[in-house]
Amino acid sequence: MKKIVLIEDESLTVKILEFLLKKEGYDISVAKDGNQGMELYKATRPELVITDIMLPFKSGLEITAYIKEHDPNTPVIILSALGSEKQTLESSKRIGADAIIAKPFSKSEVLDKVHFFTQNARA
Template sequence: MRAKKRILIVEDDEMVITLLKILLEKEGFQLVVARDGNKGAEAVQNIKPDLILMDIMLPYKSGMEVISIAKKKYKEIPIIVLSALGQVEQTIDEAMRIGVADVIAKPFVVDKLLSRIRTLLKK
């Protein structure tokens, strides 16, 4: 059994990726980064992460498409959507309908995100 929990980050903003890598590696998580929807869908199929952090606006495939793929294959994997503030309301309804665990607005509060990740990984 692997000791470190594996988090898949599907995000195309390099600043957000860098921030998440710094925060989550410091917390001891193993990270896999996919920078577009196609790579995100591929990673979901190949690595079976313990948790997914998902952007919605991505090149090639949208975050919603990747979430649908993930939920068809692994219903139990918690997904946190990181959405730009202007997209949050419309994203929440659609994301919750397809089974995400949470939607957090960007820019996000670091402590809130870390707390949510820890909670979901304990379930």
């Protein structure tokens, strides 16, 4: 079973993504803030990380930068309500985010990206 770490502080978004991804057979671990997310990533070494940008304690950009520095083969999808802001998109790409999904998102967009990255994940 492919492991995904979801780092998101918005309860409704967590419930939606957890339901959607568990239904597809993924093993989901959830962190509600940046510090928990970083610890969960280190403890589980998942095939994929999905993180919000705006989080308590550490931002999704900080988490992505850390992951890409220490394990560049782990794909990271960033969720953002700020998705249309050019600066956010540029920052995400510059630090190595593999994909950005704007909130609100569609089920098909999430599943397409998750399936792509988990099928092409490191061995």
